[in-house]
Amino acid sequence: MVQTWEVPATGLRERKKQRTRWALIGAALDLFLAKGYEATTIDEIVAAVDVSQRTFFRYFAGKEDVALSVMREHDQLFVATLAGRPADEPPVTALAAAIHSVLDTVRYADEDHAGRFAKVRDVIDHNPALAIAQLRYFSELEHELATILARRMDADPATDLRPTLIAATFLTVMRVAFERCARDGLFQPDEVATRIEEAFALAAETLPRAWSGG
Amino acid sequence: MVQTWEVPATGLRERKKQRTRWALIGAALDLFLAKGYEATTIDEIVAAVDVSQRTFFRYFAGKEDVALSVMREHDQLFVATLAGRPADEPPVTALAAAIHSVLDTVRYADEDHAGRFAKVRDVIDHNPALAIAQLRYFSELEHELATILARRMDADPATDLRPTLIAATFLTVMRVAFERCARDGLFQPDEVATRIEEAFALAAETLPRAWSGG
DNA sequence: GAACTTATGGCAGCCGCTGACACATGACAA
């Protein structure tokens, strides 16, 4: 499975753009790690890469978006994998398989992936403003997942809330697992993957019992 | 059950403060309704109440906070009710009872409550920026609920994820119900209450089955 | 009514973000 940022650039122009883009992301993440998200100004980020502030805003919708864009590209793989799962598979099984596949990729495919993954989680989990931004991102992702699930379940997304409920609950468990990692200071893909599996096992045991009045 | 804003003001000074506070909230909500959240400037809000911008920021942490503060005060009743439920009740039963009690209060207690409730839901559901702010608020509320649930369940909130999972899932269902209302243009407490009950019934039926691989 | 506490207003300024315009730099064809 190929990530967006690894698609071979067609010309010199495109290659330059990708370079600047990743330079900005790198500089931003390092600054966020070093002195905090709020304390870092856009001027500092662009100074480190030697581009103008205006250029920054041509690459990213805002300051938050730098961190989010990395997550976004990780999750493109997730969505693609989910869409490729067999259609007769139960929804939650497909979701679990997809997330498992992504985590394996992050862990074993590429040194850079693993490092970037840890860095992004570290930055997000240490900065409340970014944790909020992550919530926003999750709600976008929720809609995407709900749409895919609706298609799998032969449900009308306009009237049937079940795909949305499943997608939302799935992401909620993910988020709780992430928060657990943040609290324990765990950012490496291996460690995060383990906690996610634990959280899902616990959810499978706890939620049905709690909901059917136990 | 008494709301914060109805606690009798002790002196002239306090009474004046409450008046400006509610004047600001009223002006802000009306402006948000009339011309949208983003298009409304703080200068316009304070002009309508004839106070300085600086004063606005002494009452509210930010522009979003005006809308959130109304929700916050609704939910104080919710938290208080939850804390008062019998300790041997299953968590989800207690949550359901508490939300039911709040909705009844909003519906029948006071004309103002009902109107304000509808207005706030209307404003939030029509403005993406406020919907995001609501997510932030829900995550604060999640921590509060998890703490209360942990006490009820005799669990250590530092290591046991179950209270957090239950609180988070509960709020997720609430949020999905709200989004449903937003899509259908329903903002009156009665209508919202019905949708919330429907969403919970659907969740009770859907989630356990989905999670135990059905 | 004097002395105190506390809310308010005005100001200057930072920072995130955007539109408009001019310039520079790759892309492509003659």
Place this chain on the structure above:
DNA sequence: TTGTCATGTGTCAGCGGCTGCCATAAGTTC
């Protein structure tokens, strides 16, 4: 190679959210 076109970049000017600082006004207390 050169001219033309498309596209990315820098500069600047400006808005709006938000904050610190200090002087002043208003309510409270004795």
